[in-house]
Amino acid sequence: MFEGTVVNLITSVTLVNNTEKIIDISVPTGERWQILSLRFLNPDDVQRACSFKVFKEAAKTNFVVWLLAPALTAGAAGQWPSNTSSTTTMTIPPAILAEGNIIEAKWAAGGASAGGTDADGLVVNYIKRAARGAE
Amino acid sequence: MSVKESCPYCGKMADMQFVKGVWKSKTCDCGKDLAALAKSVPELVDEKPNLKSQEVLP
Numbered sequence: 001m002f003e004g005t006v007v008n009l010i011t012s013v014t015l016v017n018n019t020e021k022i023i024d025i026s027v028p029t030g031e032r033w034q035i036l037s038l039r040f041l042n043p044d045d046v047q048r049a050c051s052f053k054v055f056k057e058a059a060k061t062n063f064v065v066w067l068l069a070p071a072l073t074a075g076a077a078g079q080w081p082s083n084t085s086s087t088t089t090m091t092i093p094p095a096i097l098a099e100g101n102i103i104e105a106k107w108a109a110g111g112a113s114a115g116g117t118d119a120d121g122l123v124v125n126y127i128k129r130a131a132r133g134a135e
Numbered sequence: 136m137s138v139k140e141s142c143p144y145c146g147k148m149a150d151m152q153f154v155k156g157v158w159k160s161k162t163c164d165c166g167k168d169l170a171a172l173a174k175s176v177p178e179l180v181d182e183k184p185n186l187k188s189q190e191v192l193p
Contacts, residue, residue, distance in 0.1 A: 009138075009158070010157045010158065011138060011157070011158040012157060012158065012159045012173065014140075014160060014169070014173040014176060016143045016172065019143045020141065021141055021143075022141040022148070023138065023139070023140045023141075023151075024137075024138070024139045024140075024148060025136075025137075025138050026137040026138075041179060043177075043178075043179035075179060114177055115176035116177045116179055117173045117174075117178050117179065118178070118179040119157060119178075120157070121179070
């Protein structure tokens with residue numbers, strides 16, 4: 001049985017000289033998301049350490065799970081899930097997010113650079129379902 | 136749904152706008168136009184195959 005709607009959430013990413021970048025995506029009220037994949041790029045001309053985390057709420061007080069923490073060279077792409085073994089990140093699915101959860105995508109400052117932008121620098125592929133069921 | 140990005144000018148989280156299927160930058164509450172900033176930096180262009188022959192075909 002298959003239920004829900006597949007969504008490709010596409011976000012442009014702009015990085016500027018030696019400055020950290022964060023993009024927060026929130027799961028709306030009344031929805032739960034099953035994350036199928038994350039795809040992300042480094043549009044800058046220097047290496048950027050990236051991080052993808054899930055927090056319980058918008059204030060980002062409670063850290064739920066760390067999905068991936070790759071270092072991307074200039075122009076490189078990364079993807080989750082990954083076969084990279086790690087004890088600090090969750091490299092394999094499932095990642096089911098509740099309403100109010102936040103996906104935090106971060107590109108750390110990478111030193112002096114020209115900066116760069118990519119129209120689809122972050123793509124979250126997920127199944128959207130209604131947030132219902134027994135508590 | 137809410138998608139926000141950090142503003143490199145003020146450091147706060149700024150709302151992004153949904154345009155033609157893509158979440159894009161817009162003006163931050165601090166007054167800086169982040170869409171203009173995106174246009175001011177180099178764009179990452181995906182490599183595309185050259186499908187045209189380099190030779191004269193019969």
